[in-house]
Amino acid sequence: MGKLGVDDLENLKGTHLDKADQGELLTAQTECTFIFSDAEGHPCGVVMSFFEEDGVFWLTAVEGRHQVKGLDRDPRCSIVVSSAGSGLPGRRMLSIRGEGTVHRDDETKQWFLDQFTTRLQPTDPVSWRKLLDSPKRVVFEVQVTSVLASHDQRKIAGNGRGMAG
Template sequence: MSTDDEQVDYEDLTSMRLDEDGLAEILAGPAECVFNWTTKDGHPVGVVVAFIHHDGKFFTTCAERRKRVPALRKRPQSGIVINAAGKTATFKGESVVHANGDPGFDELKTWFYTRLSRLDTMPDDPYVQSFAKFLDSPHRVIIETDARLVVAFDTAKFRAFTVEAMNAEAD
């Protein structure tokens, strides 16, 4: 990374970007993310939720009475942060809240609850079957977030870079 005449630029972390395979790995899910939105007074807030990444969009769910639901209906700007096995990715985008009675909701909830509960991969598991039924409650919403990648980071690359930079300083 450096020679005797060259200084390691520890401030430039562009080479620590998460590659496409690493990003695909953390998006494969089901997994958890920190889902962020803003309060009416403009403060950011987030919660850890399960998500499914499908067709370039994120899908999460919650009870309709959660404060994020009316907040997102008024201010759809949102963010998603994923941190898994030393790989991180941050996305920003706009969210749409889908609820019972909305056009297409039955189709949406069918595939989403099946994937989120893992009923598609473990159809004979009694817990999975119960969880899929549990998700299908009358006051549950599905939040669809069309988000674009802001930054993706690989801590394994960062660790290697840090060790090399520290060793260069010691020489």
């Protein structure tokens, strides 16, 4: 076995994303891939905006969309967050398994919209909130059941791509 990142890229032991770095990623990133099961049980994924608070992921969609139907059928879901486009140094990834709930009540929706628009559109949350506050809007709450995988490329020599260094 060679040196990880120099002449070996198979044994990635020790390249997980530490808890503090998971928090940094989840604070910096606003998009994830949300994975759910379709009517035939096939895994499907869509890119969605999110925020995470106290270990819970919060997302939104409109009634009738595939991800809403999927979560209504089967609460098991996964979320994958990468550092792409976040401005964070290094390639980072976190994949979680969770149990999702679709909220349709106005109290949850109003709380969510306040949080979501302020965090993701701080320069003009009011305009975006007005746009999102639609009659068919639903809110997803995803409780994390486990971290399936994580990765921190910064822990690999050569930038994880065989580069000297």
